[in-house]
Amino acid sequence: MPYRYILLESLRQLRNVRSLAFTFVIPLVMLLIFGSLYGSSGQQEQRSGLPWLIVTTVQMASYGGMLAALSQAFAITTERSIGWNRQLRITPLSGVGYLVSKVAAALVVALCTIIVLCAVSIVVLGARMDALHWFTAILGIWIGVIPFALIAVALGQYARPSFAQPLFTVVFLGMAILGGLWIPLEVMPTWVISIAQTVPSYWLNKLGQIGANGAGNALLPIVILAAWTAALAALITWRYRRDAARA
């Protein structure tokens, strides 16, 4: 594996201030609004027994991490359209190495987003949990973001630059709503809840909540997210092989 390239590529995406502002700002503002709305009174969510503020923080950190990972799709479509990966083909970096670097960059950017959003919740909104639970919550969300890093790569592979934006919007809106990352799913009709259980964002949120709770069955979310990851990896590999064979 070209570790040095993957490292530099991830740092490059982190330094990319414009896209970071985009991925940070929306979940940050939502966290501040919903966090102070639900958090000030110290209410608890009935089912998990977690304070609403923590539930909201996990939702927004999941949302931010997902958005950060998905936005790597734009990096890929842009690089494809200007011919950067054509340039990279004259290096030892393989096509798989390139895709791995994109997944890695997506995960690095997502992790930073998740940590910053949790930090804001602690510092600004006064969210309180012991360090171990913060750690498991962040870890849960981060693991849950993996399928989204792959979705970003797939979007980057399939979408033409002009089509990337609408496609991206549909994917992330659908994922945010169905995953219950914006509004708790409890207020939704039951058929929405049944659909929600098929999308990875639902399980991403779940895994974060389980992490924050320090209890609950993490196996089911992990199995479902792993299945998504495997399916997406197969799709990406298939597409990559087909593109390579057509050249």
Add this chain to the structure above:
Amino acid sequence: MQSWRGETARTDAGSMTAPAIRLTGLSKDFGPVHAVVDVDLQIDRGEVVALLGPNGAGKSTTIDLALGLSHPTAGTAQLFGGDPRAAIVDGRVGAMLQGGALLPDLTVAQTVALVASAHRAPLPVENALERAGILDLAARRVSKLSGGQLQRARFAVAVVSDPQLLILDEPTAAMDVESRRDFWLSMRQFTAEGRTVVFATHYLDEADFFADRIVILGAGRVVADGTPAEVKSVVSGRTIRFEVDSGDADAAAAMIPRLPGIRSHDRRTDRFTLVTDDSDRTLRALLTAVPSARDIEITAHSMDDAFLALTAEAVPLLTKAV
């Protein structure tokens, strides 16, 4: 010094003597279009070769095939006696490709460093920038570069692996005359160390100035392969057209083959067309031998004429590979 350190580490005994590039029966179709047709070409180490041809002649496709970026419909492409990909992974090949652009947000130094990080034994970034003559542009963003500066930045990217073979697809496109000259002067330094350079261009003067061998592609085939002097002779010829009075036409026709510099001639009743290597001498002699010649018109052969002639296989002037 630098290059030898890398070379000994990378070269295996089996490919020590293999040519830098060997294309055998190479063809590439895009649907009904035959972009490259049965190309056989060997380029030895240390050669500096220009691939000359008009747009659509198959230069870029040939380069893509040689680099293994595109799969041939038939035939094989080898670099250093092996798979092109293996040579690229070894860092023995650098290239400036058509449609291979740099990221606009990065600085020149960041760009070179990012590409260097993908290579196994890259040069220091400053070293690559120095070779491209753009140390002063290190901190400039790619989006702020002029056309010529951008090409030099791409050159720095191409040499950062310290390659033995450099393939450049129209490297001086978007450069003005002065930057073109500077570019080729800095390339001289690169080839002086015994490296192989193959570049595509449609400027004959560029090929003449820098290459020691010119391969002309037309309609996907190698139509000529020779030294710059040989190729230039095809292009440097001039055409003289004139008319004579009807009564003098037969006498003129008899004189014409004896005029100096004549390469070929053609007669349509009273109208004559001569192709000459030395239009001045031919014309002086013509006016003496055929005083009634009038409506004289002299035109230089353009590169396009040469391509047309060569690709139509009407004028087999350079026959090495036709």
